[in-house]
Amino acid sequence: MKIFQSSKSFHQAFWGATLLSFIIALIGLLVIFFGERYHLRLVYAAYVNLLVVLGLQVFMGNTNITNLSHSAFMGLGAYIAAICVTPVQIKKLSLPDAPWGLNTFELDALSSALISLTLTGFLAFLTGLVIVRLSGIGATIVTIAILVIVHSIFMHRTDIFKGKQAFFGIPQVFDLTSIIIISIAVIFIARFFRESKWGIQLRASSDDEKSADAMGVNIYRLRLLAWTLGGLILALSGICYAYYLGTISARPFYFSHVFLTLAMLILGGMRSITGAVIGTILITFGLEGVRFMETGPVILGLKFPEMLGLSGIALGAVIVIIMVVRNGGLVGNFEIEQVFIKTRKKI
C-alpha cells in the first residue's frame, strides 16, 4: 500500500524525525548522566507531555479542529493499565469494592499496556465516529463533553478509579531511558503520518472542505484515522505516566492539563512536529522558571512576594500572544530537516 506520495516525502519525514530524536535523546542522556533526581522527574514529565502534545498534534495539526479531550484519553490509558498491572494484594486494599473482579487479577506490564492501548483505542474509535461528522465548533464541544464525562466517571466511580484519592501501587517499570525510546518512536509515527498521503490530504481538506469532497477525498475516514491514532498515542502517554509515578489520581486529567499541553502545541506551531517538540521544551523549562518566581524567592538580596497564579497568567499570555502575533506558532509549517535541505540546495 502506497503510503507516501513521493519518496521525497518519506525522506523528509525520516530525516526530520531522526533529527528531532537526536535532540530528545541528547537532552535525556545529559540529564541521566549529570542530573539529579529532581531533574530526572522534570524531564520525564516533559517527555510525557511531549507524547500528549504529539497525540494532540496528530489530530489538531492535520484537521485544524480544536480538541480538548486529550487529557481524558491520557487518563483512560493510565487507569486501564494501572488497574491491570497493580498487584492483587494492593488492589484488594485500595479497591475493596471493585466490580467485575477487577481486584482479583494482575498482569505483567506489557500485557497491561497492550490491553490499555486496545481499549482506549477502541473508545477513541467510537467517539471518533461521532466527532468526525461534526463541524469545527460542534466537534470541539463534543470533545469538551468527553473530557467532562470521563473526568466525572473517574471522580465518582471510586470503586474502580478511587476518584480524588491516589491509586497507588503501580509497579514503576519505566525510567527515563524507556520514555526516551518511546518518544522517539512516537516522533517517527507522528512525522510519518504528517507526510503520508493521509496527512497531506487531511491538511488540504481542512482548508477547504467542499473542494476536497469534490475530489473524492473521504474526509470523515481520514479524520477518524487521525483521531484514533491520536487517541492511541495519548493512551501511551498515560501508560508512561502511570508506569513511572507509581501513583495516579483523577485530578490531573482535566482542564489545567488540557490548557498546558494545548499551549505547548500552540506555541511551537500546531502544524509541525518540530513545533510540538520546541513548544514542549520551551514551556516546560519556562514554566519551571515561572514557578520558581511564584514561590517568592530571594534573588540578589531582593525578596519577591509569593505570586500564586503567575504560571497560569504566563500560560494564558503565551497563548494570546502567539494567536495575535504569529498564529502559526513559532515555527509555523516548518520542519527541522528543512534547515539542511535548504543548505544542500545552495550547493
Added chain:
Amino acid sequence: MIDYVVQQTFNALSFGAEYALIALGLAIVFSIMGLVNFAHGEVIAIGGYSMMVMAAIAFKNPIIIIVGAIFAAVIMAIFLERIAFRPVRYADATTGLLTAFGVSLILQNLFLLLVSPRPIAVTSMYFLDWPIKLGTIRISSLQIFETLATLLAILLLVLFLKRSFLGIAMRAASLDFEMVRLMGIRANRVIASAFAISGLLAGIAAIFIIARRGAVDPTLGFNPVLKAFVACVVGGFGSLPGAVLGGFLLGALEVGMLVILPQSYGGMKDAFVFAVIAIILVWRPEGILSPQKEKGDKI
C-alpha cells in the same frame, strides 16, 4: 405528586433561565463575529468581584451594587474586545477560540493572584433569596426573580433587535458583516455593542449566581459558561433563539437527571447530561435550531 412536579418544574425553569441568560451572551458575540468567547465566564466573575469591592467600601444600597456589577461587566466586556479580540478579529475561528481561552486563563489567574484563590463572601444579594410556600410547594424567591429577569431580558433584547437601528444593524452584521461596513456603519461600533450586550447579560447572571452562592472565587464563571456553551451548541450555535432553547433544555435535562438518577449516581449527573447532549449532537450536528441559512442567495 403534582406538587413534586411543579416544584421540579420551577427548578428546571430557574436553572434553564440562568443557562439561557449566559448562553445568549455567548450567542450574540458568536453570531456577529464568529468568536467563541470563552472569557465570558470571567466577565461574569468580574461582576462578582465588583460586588465584593463595593460591599467592602460599605455600599449597602442593593440598587447601587446591582447597577455597579452590571456596569463593571459591560466595561470589562468592551475592554476585552478592544484589547484582546480586535487583533484577531479577521482571523479564523480556531484562532479566536484559542485567544479567548488564553484570555480566560489569564483573567482567572489574575483574580487568584490579585484577590485570593479562596472564595470571598459576598452576602449583599442574600436579600433576594427567601423561601416561598405555595401550599405544599417550596420554592425560593430567587428562582422566580431569575426566571422573570431572564424573560424580561429576552423580551428587551428582541425589541432592541427588531426596532432599534443599532439592533437591526447587528442582525444585518450577523448575516453579512462586510456588507454592513459597506453601508457606512462602523464595524467597531457594531462589535462593541454586541460585547456590551453580552456584558450586560453576564452582569445580570452574576447577580443571581452571587445571590445563590454568597461568595465569589476565580472560577465563578467557568462552570456556568461551560454549560451555557453546550446549551448554545445544542440549540444551534450562533442562533439567539437556539441559545434560549438550549439553555432551558439543559436546565430541564439537569433537573430531569437529578430526579431520575438514583442517589448513588447523583454525583455523575453532569456526565449523564453531557452524554445526552452528545447524542443530540449526533442526531442534529448543527444544533436543533441552527442559525438560519441564507435564504435563497442568488448569485
Added chain:
Amino acid sequence: MLFVNNLSVFYGKIKVVHNINFTIEEGSCVSLLGPNGAGKTSTISSILGTVNSTGTINFCNEDISKIQTEERIKLGISIAPEGRRVFSNLSVYENLYIGSAIRKDREKADIEIEEWFNVFPILHERKDQSAGTLSGGEQQMLTIARALMGNPKILLLDEPSLGLAPMITKKVFELIEKLKAKGITILLVEQNATEALKLADYSYILNSGKIIAHGKRNEILKKGDLMSSLTGVEN
C-alpha cells in the same frame, strides 16, 4: 468627481490591476467593461477601500486613498454590490432602512422608503418579507434602492445583470436609465457590454488588469474585431 490615478491592486503579492487611470465626471455614467477576471471588481473594491491598493483616488477634491471604508461611504460613495448581497433574513423594509445609515436625518428615512415603494410597487408588496425570498430581479431592485437610500454622490453598480433572465435584465437597465436621467453619477461595471455601452457616456475596457481602450461608444465600436472578441459586441 472621481479621479483615479495610477491605481494598482494587490492580493498578497499578486498584482491584479496595473497602474490604471480613469475619471468620472459629475452627473455622468461611466462603464467599466471587460471579461471575467479583468480586474473590474478589484477596481471597485479599491475605490471602496476593501483591498490593498496603491495609487491615488481623489473624490470630490479629497484624497481618499488612505481613508477607512466606512468613512468613504459616509463621504457619499455607495455600492450595489456584485451578487446583490441583500440581508437575506431581514425584511425588505429593514434592508432599505439600513441603507439610510449615513443620513443625518434618519427619521426622514421612512418618507424616502415610501418613495421607493412608489417606484417599485413590488417591493411595497413584499415589504415585510425576508429579502432572501425575493426573486433575483427583485433583489437587484432592492439592492439599488438600498444603495440610494443614503443620497449618495456616486453610485457604484457591480454587475447588476449577473444571473438575471434577459427580460429582467432589460428592466434593470431601464431603471439605470431612469437614474441617469435624474442626474445621479454612476460607475457601472458590467460583463454585458452591449447594454452597458448603450447607457454609458464614457467607457473603459479592462483586460488582465490594464485599460486597453476607452472612449465614447462610437469610438470604441470602431475598434472592430478586438472589441467583438473581448466583449461580444456585434456592430
